Amino acid sequence: MAERLKVSPSTISRALQNHPSIGKKMTQEVHKLAEKLGYYPNSLAANLRRNKTNLIGVIIPRIDRHFQSSAISGIEEVASKAGYYVVIFQSNNSYEREKENARMLMSSQADGVIACLAMETNNYDHLLAFKNNNVPLVFFDRVCYELETHKVVIDDFGAAMKATEHLISIGCKRIAHVAGNQQIAIFRDRLRGYQEALRRNNLAQEDELIYYTEDLSGKEGALAARRFLEMPSRPDGVFCSNDTSAISVIQEVKRTGCKVPDDMAVVGFSNTPVSLIVEPALTTIDDHAFEMGQAAARMVIRQIEQPQEDIASETIIIRNDLVVRESTLKQKLTAD
Amino acid sequence: MAERLKVSPSTISRALQNHPSIGKKMTQEVHKLAEKLGYYPNSLAANLRRNKTNLIGVIIPRIDRHFQSSAISGIEEVASKAGYYVVIFQSNNSYEREKENARMLMSSQADGVIACLAMETNNYDHLLAFKNNNVPLVFFDRVCYELETHKVVIDDFGAAMKATEHLISIGCKRIAHVAGNQQIAIFRDRLRGYQEALRRNNLAQEDELIYYTEDLSGKEGALAARRFLEMPSRPDGVFCSNDTSAISVIQEVKRTGCKVPDDMAVVGFSNTPVSLIVEPALTTIDDHAFEMGQAAARMVIRQIEQPQEDIASETIIIRNDLVVRESTLKQKLTAD
């Protein structure tokens, strides 16, 4: 190491981190030399020694989904300001990969972990390792209620109710729902919120008004739309559990010559950028993914830095907003 | 360590990696015990010892851009199959952050690096460190011609020419261009491709037909459209350097009551998902981001594993395709 050329390793080490007990002339010289030699500290060794990596691991299904990448941006913003680095692991919605990711993360000695569960996951043993080894773990969005950890979520039930009641408020009488995978809590909650809104307003609750999808893909959205359109008494409003399927519904409805929102009003979920581009622009729930990420990061960092606060489980609920756009602006109301 | 309960550390170590010279009964027992104890190898220590991390660092502007996240998915797919892990660093298009990212990556002893440069970057010293320390470096998309490294790109010049000639082929006579930041090579190349197409076809090449933007944002696209629409002799076709601006152009044109493609045909660049959702659907260049990522990953892994192949610089050019959609399907041609 660079010390050859001057003094002792410890002096170098201290100088590089501007330790107060080092002469400032010395400190300067060391810095200059490091620069000249193109010296990069080996953080592997440092982390090993200090038993701290400043790494926050993130396990998410897919990076190329807008909701996820927004959340990551939020995590990154908070983490980097606090001096942490974010390493991302994609599960591709596969349980096996998620398990592998968790193992990796344990091995890399991450200081904390933030996770959004894979579709497939319904066994949580692989995540217990974090608890057992005192690695702070925070879930967001697709959380796990079986495990006692901190969570960041939105009120999916309430948001779905709000979305459905909005459809009711513009005069829809038969409201359908495109439902997500019912293995996942958030999609169950959204279905329940939809049902509760109907119940409270004494509207029809027919099974055939609910179309269950595997993964809320565009293709499934189109299939759902076709089913609804073929019904003898056609629904006049649809609440979809995500934007992708909602947009497909809009496109399919238009393809058959019907009008959105006049023949069928549509509401989505997530406020992804596409909801502004489809025509008519999509009314949707803004779930503030970026803020969820920020909150999750703050939470995990707090646990890392204040381990004494031994709170078993805390849940943060991020606000959500209904963003009303043309896909639910019926003529009679635009006069306002 | 687990050895307390059995034999020596080295036996454990060897057993865990299924070393041939260990009794298979022994090996099995060790694995079982590790499982029971919830043992996770400390990869920090292992990497330090082996002087190899199996990490590929990726420096990109922003994870929440579709092109980038697709490329990352491609990188990840190849890397994980080859036993490498991908760590992502976002520069947010800031030179300072990119510099910081490079330092981090050096410190974390990444085995290789894949980079897509930030908008701001026009000094490349921070990347020299990789070369100086024999860390393989591969650029993609926004590459750096000043440095002698491997690169993965598309033929931006040719693609832009193809896009522009497509506009010409459908009968456009006055073709405008929404140009990206001219500091970046790819955007310069796209402008040049546009110009070359006009030249070859003896079409008007007026300065006012080129609208220079800062970052090809939606807002700038709308401004460009307005400028074009206000011109005394209005352009009848526009080639935009990305999809975001192209979509804004379409929306702005429609807002003023003009028709796409009949009054003004529009072509974008990248084939992002939104290009399918806008109406009319956007004709665009598919730049195969996922494949660029794959190619970059293969390239960097080859360099890691075969350092003897001392090729100074190799450039892979990924194919690109013009995807024709309604935004350039004029009535007279749809009869085909």
Place this chain on the structure above:
DNA sequence: TTGTACGCGTTATCAA
């Protein structure tokens, strides 16, 4: 087939 001993590059501790 297994054990011993050392070193990877850093930092914490203690002594000077």
Place this chain on the structure above:
DNA sequence: TTGATAACGCGTACAA
């Protein structure tokens, strides 16, 4: 203010 030394957890050459 600085230096010597040990230790972090693992892999490996060598010895047994």
